[in-house]
Amino acid sequence: MAGGRGRAPTGLLRWYPPEWRVRYGDELLTFLEDTYGPGPLPPGAWWSLLAGGLRERARHAGLVGDRVPVTERVRAGVLVVLGAWTGFVVAALSFAKLSENFHSASPKVSVFGAAGHRAVSVFLHPPGPTVANAALTGLEVVLILAAVAVVGGAALAVPAFLRFLRAGGWRSILDHLLLAGLATVGLVIVTVPLVAWAHHLTWPQRNGQLAVYGIVFVGWGVLVAICLALWSAAAIAAARRMDIPWVVLFFQAMVAMAVAASMVVMLVLTAVWWGSVAADAPWVLRLPGTLTPPQGAPFLGGGAWNLWLAGTVGLMAVSAACGLLGAFRIAGVWSTSRRQPW
Numbered sequence: 001m002a003g004g005r006g007r008a009p010t011g012l013l014r015w016y017p018p019e020w021r022v023r024y025g026d027e028l029l030t031f032l033e034d035t036y037g038p039g040p041l042p043p044g045a046w047w048s049l050l051a052g053g054l055r056e057r058a059r060h061a062g063l064v065g066d067r068v069p070v071t072e073r074v075r076a077g078v079l080v081v082l083g084a085w086t087g088f089v090v091a092a093l094s095f096a097k098l099s100e101n102f103h104s105a106s107p108k109v110s111v112f113g114a115a116g117h118r119a120v121s122v123f124l125h126p127p128g129p130t131v132a133n134a135a136l137t138g139l140e141v142v143l144i145l146a147a148v149a150v151v152g153g154a155a156l157a158v159p160a161f162l163r164f165l166r167a168g169g170w171r172s173i174l175d176h177l178l179l180a181g182l183a184t185v186g187l188v189i190v191t192v193p194l195v196a197w198a199h200h201l202t203w204p205q206r207n208g209q210l211a212v213y214g215i216v217f218v219g220w221g222v223l224v225a226i227c228l229a230l231w232s233a234a235a236i237a238a239a240r241r242m243d244i245p246w247v248v249l250f251f252q253a254m255v256a257m258a259v260a261a262s263m264v265v266m267l268v269l270t271a272v273w274w275g276s277v278a279a280d281a282p283w284v285l286r287l288p289g290t291l292t293p294p295q296g297a298p299f300l301g302g303g304a305w306n307l308w309l310a311g312t313v314g315l316m317a318v319s320a321a322c323g324l325l326g327a328f329r330i331a332g333v334w335s336t337s338r339r340q341p342w
Helices: 018-036 043-061 070-098 131-156 158-166 169-199 203-209 211-241 246-280 307-336
Strands: 109-112 121-124 287-292 297-301
Touching (some): 070 131, 070 307, 131 158, 158 169, 169 211, 203 211
Antiparallel strands (some): 109 121, 287 297
């Protein structure tokens, strides 16, 4: 980024809120020109502007400080949890695909097919009750309860959302809606042939044996994540502009704190599952591939430190951390504003 008066507004000053730029933008540009001249900004000044812009946006959004009203600060915390929940759902979908093997896997593996040829079918026998099984069941239960809570919290805002639309607020989120809609149409177009293709493949081919299908499936998963992110962005953009009654916002804040806690619980349960499986049944973490002639034993890639699982748990951890930040913001606002009217 170059630090001239004409170029700065299209560069780093975009990190600052529009209201801040209107009030202080000219002064900052004058300071930059007087200090550094028309040439490029030094790295220290570049990073200082970037950090300052992000701080101002955080204050403007109610994420830090007490510049905005209490209701806006609580709303900001709720929306942070909502965004974190979206990331956690993406990770949960990834984990559901990965843990498919656990539901049907044990030390006993039956391979049907002629020795020295590719397997025509692989049957992985069900496991007995284990710590991993209990952790997986607990994770599924907590995930369902959290999802119900999120849907319930969103339902509370439906009347406010309808008022927002009737007042013409849809124009302010039109770009978000168009992007999310286009991504959804693309997802449907990709999903239909992918499902038809998967229907004609064997279980091993769908789970690692056929590399082309695996690549396409990963691409489909990325598209699902993009759709969820875009719809969540549209919901957040609308929620920031809606006039939500404080009673509704209070209950949404309670839901947000419960959902943030549930993400931490699910992260712990996932770690317990991983540790138990890695110690007692590491074959579950490996995806069936091709037979190795002439022994006829299935080739199992991966291991206890499965990269797919590591990425999934990493996304869970980041999402849970962001959810906790949102919950702490809500709790912090309440602790300092108990006597203030909402």
